[in-house]
Amino acid sequence: MAHLAIIGTGYVGLTTGACLAHLGHDVVCADIDEEKVAGLSRGEVSIVEEGLGDLVLEGLANGRLQFVVGALEAVSDCEAAFLCVPTPQGGDGSVDLSFVEAAAAEMAEAMPPAALIVNKSTVPVGSTQVVERVMQRTDVKVVSNPEFLREGSAVRDFLFPDRIVLGSDDQEAAEKVASFYDDIDAPILITDPASAETIKYASNAFLATKLSFVNALAAVCEGVGADVNDVVKGLGYDRRIGHQYLQPGPGWGGSCFPKDTMALLHIAESGGYDFRFLGGVIAVNEEQFNRVADKVSKAVGGDLSGRTVAVWGLTFKAGTDDMRDSPSLSVIDRLLADGATVRAFDPTVATHRGGLDERVAVGSDPLVVCKGADVVVVLTEWDEFADIDPAEVATLMAGRRVVDTRNLLDRDAWAGHGFDYHGIGR
Ligand SMILES: NC(=O)c1ccc[n+]([C@@H]2O[C@H](COP(=O)([O-])OP(=O)(O)OC[C@H]3O[C@@H](n4cnc5c(N)ncnc54)[C@H](O)[C@@H]3O)[C@@H](O)[C@H]2O)c1
Secondary structure, three states, X not given: OOEEEEEOOOHHHHHHHHHHHHOOOEEEEEEOOXXXXXXXXXXXXXXXXXXXXHHHHHHHHHOOEEEEEXXXXXXXXXXXXXXXXXXXXXXXXXXXXXXXXXXXXXXXXXXXXXXXXXXXXXXXXOHHHHXXXXXXXXXXXXXXXXXXXXXXXXXXXXXOOOOEEEEOOOHHXXXXXXXXXXXXXXXXXXXXXXXHHHHHHHHHHHHHHHHHHHHHHHHHHHHHOOOHHHHHHHHHOOOOOOOOOOOOOOOOOOOOHHHHHXXXXXXXXXXXXXXXXXXXXXXXXXXXXXXXXXXXXXXXXXXXXXXXXXXEXXXXXXXXXXXXXXXXXXXXXXXXXXXXXXXXXXXXXXXXXXOOOOOOEEOOOOOHHHOOOOEEEEOOOOXXXXXXXXXXXXXXXXXXXXXXXXXXXXXXXXXXXXXXXXXXXX
């Protein structure tokens, strides 16, 4: 079992640290956020992620998991340090590597001889050399190890991944990192750093492409009177296509797809290729936010000014509390710009408001926000919304209109209670 350090305890770092400790390694996790470290040391996990709290408690109890402030403190006797720090979008669409560089600089002198840096942050081609340049340590090798976990199922995805990708020009270093995952049953692909880094961006861009494709297809279905739910069912039975990531919605978002698709556009450009196709995927997504806002406006007769909209769902997907670049925020901004009053409910959003406009009142209950509303709009696919009785909602609202951007509700049941139901692509 290895001594490992994790730098950054966000969605990726905390999951990585807790899972590696669960697999039997000795893990020290570092963050610069002192409050977060204090909370984690007491076993308090501030993010919503199924199973993560239990793994943190398990690691603290058996002594295999520790939390410290600052990378310096974490790396002194590690065999490898995993970089799990943010890589936000820079002003021109390129990737801002300042967190990666700052963490590498902090660790440079304290890394034990011949230890490894494992880069789990999503970084563009060439970042392995950037870290090496900052470290100025010829004995410390850098291995790219992109992470593919999904928020909402991060622990499961980490422990049962589809694949593990390692990128290094040093076979021995890559094999050492592979050995940390010995107890995970998944294909391991060892390649060069540029290919490993490209695989991560290609995966996210491809998934975003599927979602934009199905949203565009939903628009076609609306135009010709087809039902996108049935179309997708029929499409997905083709094993070359599959059913996953073919659910229409309000547009895609979250902490990764928007920045990673923009980054790949930028990376392609720097490599001399104009990736217009991917530009189209991003444009279809922007269009989808407008299409949803138009749908809401049409549902109330074409003018949102003076209307009250009840929104169900703020997070970018169900199963998480993450609102970073959530499609809900993009749609809400458009509704507000058109003059609507917006009230919202989300099961995981109470005090933290992410990037939510301050004009939006957040309610404690899905029914409370419907009181006197003209239309209710489902933006996140939380199962509990499907269980709400339309009869009860009908008694509270000023108008009986519902825009269901996830095709989640029972259309016939809502229509049966007098609701004017608008789904996506049907
Ligand atoms: N969130 C996802 O679903 C996901 C999935 C795959 C890959 N990624 C990639 O993983 C990386 C991390 O993403 P995330 O969502 O976990 O980010 P996050 O914002 O949730 O967490 C990052 C953490 O790093 C800490 N940090 C920043 N600088 C530090 C430093 N010098 N030393 C110690 N800690 C430091 C921050 O305080 C924060 O707690 C990004 O590159 C992202 O693109 C994210």
